[in-house]
Amino acid sequence: MLPGRNTAASEGDIVVFHIGLRINRLRSLSSWVPAFMSMPRMLRELSQEKSSGLLGYKLLFGSPRDFYVIQYWTDKEHLLAYAHQQDKEHRPAWTAFNRRARDGKGRVGIWHETFIVPAGSHESVYDDMPAYGLGAATGVVPVGRRGDTAAQRLSAEER
Incomplete structure (x- = not known):
């Protein structure tokens, strides 16, 4: 826990990427388990490669059927590059998912949303808690350094 009021140390633009999986048929393990298991491998790969552009992430759980990850990236170029690299975990996982999805007839769903957030269009506050979200990805500074409101x-x- 970090005492007091803090804010993310992030400066400049940021890319926020949400990606999730929804299990539509729990008993269809072969449809959703491979997709579910591929995300930790991708996150591990990205976290170990400092030049990947991934600043950090947070795993979240919705209902018992919904799982998602919020990722923070330096820029859209790094995010898009990772999505298309043949020698990284994402591309083969995506190809395999598409193959299973054609045969699986809606047994599992995936989704993503990408937000390109310019400098001056994001702020954060963390009050008496550990670094979280963007603050965990970029570090935190006392709120007063960036303004009290x-x-x-x-x-x-914006400056």
Whole structure:
């Protein structure tokens, strides 16, 4: 736990990528287990390669059938490059998922959303808690360094 009020140390633009999996048929293990198991391998690979562009991530669970990850990236170029690299974990996992999805008839679903957030368009506050989300990905600084209110922090990031 970090005492007091803190904010993410992030400066400049940020890319926020949400990706998730929904199990539509629990008993169809062969449809969803491979996709479920591929995400930890990708996150491990990205985390170990400092030049990957991945700043950090947070695993979250919705209902018992919904799992997702929020990822923080330096820029869209790194995110898109990883998605297409043949020698990395993502491309073969995506190809295998598509093959199973054609045969699986809706037994598992996946989704993603990408947000390109310019400097001055994001702010954060963490009050008496460990670094979380963007703060965990980029580190934290005391709120006062960026302004005591959300409006001040947003305008400070534009400079």
